[in-house]
Amino acid sequence: ETGVTQTPRHLVMGMTNKKSLKCEQHLGHNAMYWYKQSAKKPLELMFVYNFKEQTENNSVPSRFSPECPNSSHLFLHLHTLQPEDSALYLCASSQHYKRGPLVDTQYFGPGTRLTVL
């Protein structure tokens, strides 16, 4: 148990559906991250939020829409996804962002396994 929870753990959706992934951290951290892990590929960073402000967007398609209402919660809104978007979506948090190794250490949630039909 890392203090980062993600719901749902599994999600199956059609290409025309709209769904949301939720991440919550109970660590008092100020930075939160979304990563994508496709089969047989390394983790890819998607978004970074620092003190609720988006600081990085790694050229993610607009069908993925993040939202960070406060430092403890992070959402990923999904709409009109493609089958190739099927992957494990991981959320992480760290105490701070870009302030040095002791406070940048990222703690990951268990992930949401997404299948797009």
Added chain:
Amino acid sequence: DAKTTQPPSMDCAEGRAANLPCNHSTISGNEYVYWYRQIHSQGPQYIIHGLKNNETNEMASLIITEDRKSSTLILPHATLRDTAVYYCIVRVRQGGKLIFGQGTELSVKP
């Protein structure tokens, strides 16, 4: 951030030490070495990090060579639950994001 090279897979007998190597020959002076692991279908777990001195915590030891071009993660008494993919990542002091490679798939066998 400097590139890392790890063997794709390794085996280790249960109860023995697992020594996982990582090459980072282009590492610069302000870059740290981090290790994470990912048990199948779970989120990555932070293990340890270091700059130039050897480091030890309750999970593992990190040995960094004097020239800093390579390092070794040591799990002193591997158990079946240590079976996972281990990632060696090099990152500048205030680098922010982690860049994961393919890692080493460690199989601990009875």
